[in-house]
Amino acid sequence: MTKRDYYEILGVERTADDGVLKSSYRKLAMKYHPDRNPGDQEAEERFKEAAEAYGVLTDAQKRAAYDRYGHQGVSGMGGGTSSGFDPNQFTDLNDIFGDFFGDFFGGAKRGGGGSSRARRGEDLRYDLEIEFEDAVRGTSVDIQIPKLDLCTRCEGSGAEKEDGLTTCPSCRGRGEQLFQQGFMTIRRTCGTCNGRGQIIRRPCKECKGEGRIRSEKKLKVNIPAGVDTGTQLRLNSEGQASPNGGPNGDLYVVLSVKEHSVFERQDYDLHCTVPVNIAQATLGTEVEIPTFEGIESVKVPEGTQPGTQLRLKNRGVPRVNASGRGDLFIHVEVHIPTKLSREQRKVFEQLRETLPAPGEEDDKGGFFGKVKELFQ
Template sequence: MSSHYETLGVSKDASAEDIKKAYRKKARQLHPDINPSEEAAEQFKRVSLAHDVLSDPEKRRIYDQTGNENGSAGSFGGAGGFGGGFGGFQDIFDTFFNSGPTGPQSRMRQGQDALINVKIDLQEAVFGVNKPITVDTAVTCGRCEGEGTAEGTHPETCSTCHGQGYMQRQVQSILGTVVQPVECPSCRGFGTVIKNPCAECYGEGRVRERKPLTIKIPAGVTNGARIRLAGQGEAGTAGGPNGDLYVELRVTSHPVFVRDGDDLVATLGVPMTAAALGTTVTLETFDGVQEVNVPAGTQSGNIITLKELGVTRLRGGGRGDIRVQIEVRTPTRLSEEQKNLLLQFSESRGEDLKVSETLSNKNSGGFFSRLKDHLK
């Protein structure tokens, strides 16, 4: 018997994505609704088992190590167990404690949930926005309206199980021959077969499509926040209900503001002379141009607060503040004339430009000592 890798037509080092693609390709060819032959049904079961094992990392690891085609750690079959032609312990357990299928199952399945990332800028996070997006997802097939059949046709009762969805199988166990209900291989337990599948969706009842949506993003959202859109995920098979769509928000950086909770923080550089004399600077905010009054004697690190111009609070209402941090800029290139003017200014203030204090443990009252104490 061929290995699971050979069944899917992939190499032993195939990635999870390669295995998924190979399975989909095989499943389209061998699906009982498209190829109702007994040989195709058996091959489809082998392909499904191979995908089940190889798509599960733990089962795949066990399969690679032991060759157990179910990807389980071990069984009671073989030497020293319940071998000799009888089913293993799991078969016995299923025979007596699992009644098996009792009727046809519905083709209808709920669609999967989906997760997408959406970028917004800081201003959109501050005020909220209705954001138009496009989602690549599964939608109900418009040609067959989810039924999966060609126009004018419908699923037909399975001739193998006569609509029961299951068949009786004789199982050999240590207690003798037991009759057990099993899923019908022809219809896969549905009780019906699609002999004329829809040419658009190949019997799935859904197709992939790019769908436009508008997301209402509330004011005050943070980077990484998720929004749940109920029923906007992938459409289910055979007209089943949609899953949910989760939108994860990514807030892009801003050239001026950095967010700190509900506050916005900006760094404002002012010349040394403007900081000493005081000045008024304009700042472009999300609410328009605002005047920032820098009082005389402002030092680097001083904070000027603009109230209620920050981020809208997600809960509780109101807004945070804008905190403007002042950075006093000392000139690095001076002309001789400028140097002389600064010297005259220093002399007029009686300042001594020479550092007279010595860095010493004994000089406990000096500047460096005070700085050291401050940093403790």
Template sequence: MAVEADYYELLECERTADDATIKSSYRRLAMRWHPDRNPGDAEAEHRFKTISEAYECLKDPQKRAAYDRFGHDAYKQGMNGGGGGPGGMGGGAGFSDLGDIFETIFGSAFGGGGGRQQQRRGADLRYDLEISLDDAFHGKQAEIEIEVAAKCEPCDGSGAEPGTGTRRCNLCGGHGQVRAQQGFFMVERTCPTCHGRGEVIEKPCRSCRGDGRVDSPQKLDVTIPPGVDTGTRIRLAGRGEAGPFGAPSGDLYIFIHIRRHSVFERDGTNIVTRAPIAFTTAALGGTIAIPGLDGKTIEVEIPAGIQNGKQLRKRGEGMPVLQGRGRGDLVIDIMVETPTKLSAKQKDLLRELQATETGDECPQSKGFFNRLKEAWEDLTD
């Protein structure tokens, strides 16, 4: 014969525990073992039923006194006053207490008190806006056009034909919620007739057909601040989808995308460009001019002997800092270009230069070939 678990042990309480301690322990365990938190777990469902049965008994002073004196036999012999179990309802916990727990777990969709559903704000919307790097540098005013569910003007978003009104929902009695018993506990759901409003429209508006919203094209001005980058998000409060039946509108989020530039690349607040220079400029040094995004010409000094791949930097010539002060840097990647079209005279001059070379002019090349020579000698020894 199976031994039935002690109610106090099920609720993890001492037999001398007061009512507040028992209730607190039950709430904690019920939240832990509730089937909706443990879907498909048969053991969790069984634990939830047993602790609910235990609490239904111990929360009632008379039932608790009978249980303390006779144990489980008090109910097997009908000593609980004919309830068919500790709860008088087939062993389930009291609905008011379960309602408190459901509300803690799931929010106001469940709960013992009922009441109309709060107004649901309209949905937030997203708009992707592509701009040039120059626009990102200077900032701009952009006009966009979107189609959005806006408040119906004839009915002012109520959904009711002008001159008519609403009446209390017969199904939920104006509460916006209906109750249904599922197994051993009661569940509250949004009323399917009034959708939580607690009232229904007598005569739907002909313009919006009772929805309170109509699709409408909207033209909006968007301020693009200097320094924006791809992924920057601009929020226009209240410019999203209108809420149902006059509820507040959602927000519109503008996501910025920067078009590829023909000369510059963006790297945070820095601007990067590749500058090919003649090998004579690389050898002798010189100056190159780069047009900046601000319209100014930026002069860059090329030091003599600069190597291919070297980076030069002009401080404060990059992108503006978004919502801040200062600018990033202009970074120049140097590309030393070898000439491909030489005149006869130029070739003669280069041969003269080549004839005077000692190897010390290009220390990296000299060092590389010296290492090759040493490696070859080691192999042939």
């Protein structure tokens, strides 16, 4: 059977360097690896074919011979196959496949001796409710966090310092075990010691072998101006301690802002409703508006209609981690009286006689003029 060209198998140019070869081989290996295609004979053959091509083209001497003479040029060089490919050279999948197969086959690092990858501590979440004013202005809040800290007695090992640890009998202190899978040797984290290379013989009296103890920590959270409900503040390394010497997790403070009795927030803008009576809306007036910079006097123009919107620039919410702020929008609400005194009624009756109906100022006689035209 005629063998396929090695460059064609890896899908690379003949000028490809080792980095390109490795990247192409990694993709093919992840796609066709037997563990990902159990029982698929064709996938297994593709995997072997790609591994053979990679083994030849990453060896300078074999690649030169192959480029000059083809498959015949590498026949018998090294003894693994007719091309000289030796499957045993790929005992460490981490070196070839990177992080994907490092996790896929247990995540153990090379070299043994309890050198398992230090796992990062878990992240924590704390839900914090704050006042509307504090969200706009910014503030500092003290919180109390229940968490797991590193045990100081055993320094996180979970064992007494004197004769508390012993070499793992399964992996003999390497932290990993080797398994033969087809033509490949696979490294896998030791299941007995979880990659530590040691097991606890005498648990720590303080943490009972956990390596961490429960505690509460008081923290000050600085809340910047302009935050809103759903804002997350991250406190680096204030999460759970790592169970095996890795870095701490982070603490995420998730904010919830209470509603305000006067203002409603929309993004960085503030909205409020101001009531005026019919005379104030007709003749114009000035109203006092509370802002987060103090009381401000705002002019309501003569002839203001219900629903009119007035705007105060830069009186809204500060933008988080940016310059500037939103605006304050004032919605004018005209109140129509439901009860009138005798004197007030006389005034409105006089106005009714003297004021034109809405729209009668134009040539067509307004709304009622249009109605009359329809029925003539």
